[in-house]
Amino acid sequence: MNHQEKSERDELRARFTGWLEVTLYRAKLNYVKKLERDKGIVYVDEMPEELWASENPERNWIQEISEPDVFHFEEERLEDAFDRLSEQRREILSMLFVEERTPKEVAGRIGCSLRHVYKQRSQALKQLRKMLEEGGEDNE
Amino acid sequence: MSKEEFRSILIGAVSGNHEDLEKILELYMPLIEKNSYLNGNRDEDLKQYLMIHIALQIGKFPI
Numbered sequence: 170m171n172h173q174e175k176s177e178r179d180e181l182r183a184r185f186t187g188w189l190e191v192t193l194y195r196a197k198l199n200y201v202k203k204l205e206r207d208k209g210i211v212y213v214d215e216m217p218e219e220l221w222a223s224e225n226p227e228r229n230w231i232q233e234i235s236e237p238d239v240f241h242f243e244e245e246r247l248e249d250a251f252d253r254l255s256e257q258r259r260e261i262l263s264m265l266f267v268e269e270r271t272p273k274e275v276a277g278r279i280g281c282s283l284r285h286v287y288k289q290r291s292q293a294l295k296q297l298r299k300m301l302e303e304g305g306e307d308n309e
Numbered sequence: 310m311s312k313e314e315f316r317s318i319l320i321g322a323v324s325g326n327h328e329d330l331e332k333i334l335e336l337y338m339p340l341i342e343k344n345s346y347l348n349g350n351r352d353e354d355l356k357q358y359l360m361i362h363i364a365l366q367i368g369k370f371p372i
Contacts, residue, residue, distance in 0.1 A: 196362040
């Protein structure tokens with residue numbers, strides 16, 4: 170085999186090998202992405218029998234899986250504590266954490282200084298923390 | 310494998326010939342095996358996925 174023949178053979182094979190390497194790399198990436206997508210999926214045939222064969226038809230097993238009781242409990246406590254805050258503090262926290270507004274925007278909307286927003290936020294968070302630590306009892 | 314043999318097999322595989330496709334898969338099995346590892350573990354499902362992917366995509370290779 171002379172040098173020219175070897176070069177010709179290598180050209181097609183090298184081109185195909187290169188194409189295959191890229192194709193395999195992309196396929197592997199797709200496979201990994203698919204695995205990631207499927208991670209949170211729970212298939213019916215993999216579920217414990219007691220979940221779908223519950224005697225109580227009112228029981229919402231999907232909610233139980235996605236939101237355990239402990240989460241409900243914490244959420245309710247936080248909600249109770251939040252309701253005990255003053256109206257202005259509730260308004261400020263809602264705008265900051267729910268509507269995701271900046272402190273400057275909040276100050277503009279309620280017509281107060283930026284400093285006041287920071288102070289109210291800080292005090293409201295302290296108050297919430299204290300109420301949660303004391304089991305929801307507000308002493309302020 | 311000579312240049313002509315490889316060309317003939319590749320053209321066959323690209324055209325949809327199953328025997329030629331098997332030969333290509335056999336020839337490139339080390340590359341497929343190399344890509345069949347995830348986090349250091351060999352993944353048989355991934356290997357099957359790659360082989361099926363080659364079978365579906367090889368028709369797009371420009372000879």
